[in-house]
Amino acid sequence: VTHPEIWMLAAAAMFGIGLYSLVIARHLLRQLIAVKVMGSAVFLILVVAAGPIDGALDGIPLALVLTGIVVAVSAIAFALTLLVRLAEVTGSVSLDDDEAGDAH
Amino acid sequence: VTLAIDLLLAIGLVVLAWQSLAGRSQFRGIVMFIVFGFALAITWARLGSPDLAMAEAAIGAGVTGALIMIAYWRLRRFSLAEPEDPSPRRSRFALVIALLSTVVVAGIGLAAVQAVGEGGAAGRALAEALPETGLGNPITAVLVVFRNLDTLLELAVLLAAWVASRAAMAEGQAALALPEHQDSPLVRALVTTLVPLIVLVSIYLLKAGGQLPGGAFQAGATLAACGVLLMLAGQVGPAASASSWLRVVLVAGILAFAGVGLGMLALGAPLLALPGLWSVYLIETAMMVSIAATLVLLFAGAAGLERGVRP
Numbered sequence: 001v002t003h004p005e006i007w008m009l010a011a012a013a014m015f016g017i018g019l020y021s022l023v024i025a026r027h028l029l030r031q032l033i034a035v036k037v038m039g040s041a042v043f044l045i046l047v048v049a050a051g052p053i054d055g056a057l058d059g060i061p062l063a064l065v066l067t068g069i070v071v072a073v074s075a076i077a078f079a080l081t082l083l084v085r086l087a088e089v090t091g092s093v094s095l096d097d098d099e100a101g102d103a104h
Numbered sequence: 105v106t107l108a109i110d111l112l113l114a115i116g117l118v119v120l121a122w123q124s125l126a127g128r129s130q131f132r133g134i135v136m137f138i139v140f141g142f143a144l145a146i147t148w149a150r151l152g153s154p155d156l157a158m159a160e161a162a163i164g165a166g167v168t169g170a171l172i173m174i175a176y177w178r179l180r181r182f183s184l185a186e187p188e189d190p191s192p193r194r195s196r197f198a199l200v201i202a203l204l205s206t207v208v209v210a211g212i213g214l215a216a217v218q219a220v221g222e223g224g225a226a227g228r229a230l231a232e233a234l235p236e237t238g239l240g241n242p243i244t245a246v247l248v249v250f251r252n253l254d255t256l257l258e259l260a261v262l263l264a265a266w267v268a269s270r271a272a273m274a275e276g277q278a279a280l281a282l283p284e285h286q287d288s289p290l291v292r293a294l295v296t297t298l299v300p301l302i303v304l305v306s307i308y309l310l311k312a313g314g315q316l317p318g319g320a321f322q323a324g325a326t327l328a329a330c331g332v333l334l335m336l337a338g339q340v341g342p343a344a345s346a347s348s349w350l351r352v353v354l355v356a357g358i359l360a361f362a363g364v365g366l367g368m369l370a371l372g373a374p375l376l377a378l379p380g381l382w383s384v385y386l387i388e389t390a391m392m393v394s395i396a397a398t399l400v401l402l403f404a405g406a407a408g409l410e411r412g413v414r415p
Contacts, residue, residue, distance in 0.1 A: 003110045007151070008213030010114035014121045016206030017375075021125035023198040027191035029176060030125065036168065038119045038142055041209070047151060049216035050224065057152050059242030063251065066159050066243060067258050070321055071397075073163050073171070075263035077402040080175040084280060086404070087182050087318050103328035 007048045014041035026094045028083050032076060039072050116143050136189065141165025154317035155243045156160050158309070162325035167399055174403060178281055206235055238381045240315035241286050247319065252361070252376050259391060260359045262398050266354075270407060279342035280405030283334065293338045302330040310392050314381070320357075320388040324395025331400035331409075342406030350362055350408055357394030360387050 017039035025031050043065045050058040087093050105329065117140065124137035129211035141164045205291065230242055239245045247255045268294035273280070306326040313319035334340040345356070364383050378384060 002106045004217040006107075006110050007147075008217055009210055009214050010117050012206050012210035012213055013118045013207045016202045017118070017121045017125060019205050020198055020202035021176065023201060024193045024194060025125070026197055027130065029130065029132065029172070029179065033114070033133065033172070034125055034360075035267060037125065037140070040121075040140075040164070041396045044144075044147070044211070045213050045216070047156070048172045049213065052152075053227045053231055056231075058224060059246055060224070060226045061248035062156055063243045065156060066247065066319075066321060067254060069156075069159050069163050070258055071261055073168050073399070074262045074402075076168055077171050077245075078265045078272075079268070080171055080269050081272050081402075081405060084175055084178045084188065085272050085274070087179055088274070091182065093179060 004048050007044055011041040020021065026096055028093050032079055033089040036072065036076060043068055111149050113143065114391060117147060130176065134176055137172065138165050138169035141169060145285065155319065158317065158322040162322055162329065166329055167325055170403055181281060214271060239384065241313060241317065241319065243312050244319050247380060248387060256358065256361045259394060261299060262395065263354065263358065266398050266401050267401065269405065271401060279407065282342065282404065287338065291337050295333060295339065298333060299330055302326060305394065310388055314384065320391035321395060324392040325399065327392060327396035328399035332403050335404060336398065340409055340411060342404045343408035343410035346408035353393050353397045355394065357391035360390035
C-alpha cells in the first residue's frame, strides 16, 4: 500500500456519503445501496489499516473481507426479496408512515 | 506517478459512490453502483490483492448488481420503482451526522495507519505456517485450513439467505417474476459461445486458488454468472420445487466440509482438521457448485430450476 492516508480519506468520504443517503433516502432500494457503500468503505479500511507483512498484504484481513463480501451479498439478496414482497403486499417501497411513503 | 494513480482511483471511488446515491434517476444510480463495484475491484488490485479484486468484480459488482437490477425490474412491475426517487426526507441533522461520521471514520483510519506500520501477529503466524499447508495462496489457507469453521458457517449463511428468501414469499408462489426472454438468434449464439468459456474460467479459478489468486468463492460467483446468463436467455427457468439433485448441489459444500471435518474427528484428529491437500480441493469444488447454485436461485427468487425455454 503506497499511500494509506489517501485510501483512508476516500473510505471515510464513502462512509459519510453512504450514511447521509441512508438517512435522507425514502426508497428502500436506495437505502440498501447506501448500506452497501458504507460496507465497502469498512472493507477498504480493514485491508489498508492492517499494514503489509514483508511487502505483501496481511492475509488475515483479506480473508475476513472475502468472507464479508459473500455475507454482504447473502444479506442483500434476502433484503431485496423482502423489499419485493413488501411492495407486493403493501404497495409501498418505503418504511415511512407519513404521506410520501404511501402516495404511490 | 503512483501518487497520481492512487489519487485518481480514490477520487473516482468517492465520486462514483456519490453518483450511485445522489442522482434523481434510480436506474442511473444502480448502474453507477455497479461501476463503483468495478472501481473498487480495481482498487483491490491496486492495493495488491488480486483475490479480492476478482471477488469484488464477480460478487460485489456482478452478482450484487444483477440482484439489484432484477429487484428494480420487479418493483417496476408494480410501478413502484419510480424512475425518479421520491423527494428525499428533509432532515436538518443528516448533513451534520454525515460530516461528523466522516471525520470520525477518517480519524480512526488515519490513527490506524499511524499506529500499525507493519502487519499484526496473526498475519506473521499465517506467513510462517503457510508452507506446512502445501497451499501457496494465504487467503485460501485461512479460509479452508486455519479458520475453516468460519467458512463453513459462511456457507450456512448463504444457504440461510436463500431459505429465508423462500420463506418470505407468499405461500404457493413458485417464483418471483422474471423478464420475458426474447428469442433471438444472436442471444443463442452468444450463450453457446460464452457458457463453455465461463465454465472453463471458473474451473481454472478453482484449481488455481490453491497456489495463485482465485478460490471457491470467485469460481462459484463466476459459475453463478453463467446460470444467470442461461436464465436470462431462457434456457433455464424457475421451477416450483427443487429437484433432488439440486438439493444435493445446494448442500454439497456444507456436506463435504462437515463430512471431512467430522470424519477426522472420528479418526482422533481435532474437529475440521483436514487430512491433506486433496481434501482442500474436494471441499472447494463442493463449495463452488453450492455457492453457484444458491446465487442463481437467489437471483431467480425461485424454489428450484428446470431446463427448457420459458414461455
